[in-house]
Structure formats: structure tokens, C-alpha cells
Amino acid sequence: MEHIDNKHTRHKKEIGMSDNLLGNIPDQAKNAFDSMNKINQVIVANLQKVAEFQMNAVKSYAELTMNQVKTISDVRDVDSLKALGTGQAAFVNDLTQKIMDDFKALNGIGVEFKDEVEKVINEAKDGATESAEK
Numbered sequence: 408m409e410h411i412d413n414k415h416t417r418h419k420k421e422i423g424m425s426d427n428l429l430g431n432i433p434d435q436a437k438n439a440f441d442s443m444n445k446i447n448q449v450i451v452a453n454l455q456k457v458a459e460f461q462m463n464a465v466k467s468y469a470e471l472t473m474n475q476v477k478t479i480s481d482v483r484d485v486d487s488l489k490a491l492g493t494g495q496a497a498f499v500n501d502l503t504q505k506i507m508d509d510f511k512a513l514n515g516i517g518v519e520f521k522d523e524v525e526k527v528i529n530e531a532k533d534g535a536t537e538s539a540e541k
Contacts, residue, residue, distance in 0.1 A: 442531035
């Protein structure tokens with residue numbers, strides 16, 4: 408008789424676990440959709456940051472280029488040509504520094520994006536664990 412009682416108890420536990428899993432499906436689905444929505448928001452925000460960064464970079468590089476064209480068009484004699492040559496070293500240094508700063512800024516946007524996505528994923532894992540434990 409004890410063997411039958413153990414089987415019956417184990418069967419009741421299994422049914423309870425199945426009911427628990429089925430009962431958690433709406434919570435799990437909500438957590439999944441909430442997580443996907445948060446990730447989509449992070450992606451959109453990141454795309455906006457990258458687009459704004461690129462527009463500012465294009466404007467900045469266009470201004471640098473136009474300034475170079477104006478400087479070159481002002482060459483009228485040997486002295487102005489010497490001045491142009493002297494100024495080119497400073498221009499190259501400034502341009503190199505700007506490129507490095509832009510890469511650092513773009514890298515920062517990428518790191519921030521990665522951190523935000525990881526945060527959402529960790530929150531989703533925590534939510535799934537809590538939902539499964541109910």
C-alpha cells in the first residue's frame with residue numbers, strides 16, 4: 408500500500424508542477440514581450456545616437472574640407488604657398504585628433520549599447536526565473 412501512496416503522491420506533485428508551468432505561460436510570455444520591447448527601444452535609441460553622431464561628423468568634416476579649399480584658393484604667391492605648407496602640418500594634426508576623438512565617441516556609443524542590452528537580458532533572465540519559481 409505504501410508503494411501505491413508514493414506513486415500517488417509523486418503523480419500529484421507532477422500534476423502540480425505541470426499546472427504551475429502552464430499557469431506561468433502568460434507571465435513568461437509577458438516577460439518575453441516586455442524584454443523584446445525594451446531591446447527594441449534600446450536599438451532605436453542607439454540608432455538615433457549613431458545617426459546624430461554621423462550627421463555631426465559629416466558637418467564637421469565638410470567644414471574642415473571647405474576651410475582647406477578656401478585656404479588653398481587664397482594662395483597667390485610664394486609667401487602664401489609657404490604659409491599654406493606650414494598650416495598643413497597643423498591641419499593634419501587637428502584632423503588626426505578629430506578622427507581619433509570620433510572613433511572614441513563611436514566606441515563609447517557601442518559600449519553603452521552593449522551595456523544596455525546586457526541589462527535588459529539580465530532583467531529578462533531574472534523575470535523568467537521568478538516566473539518559473541511561482
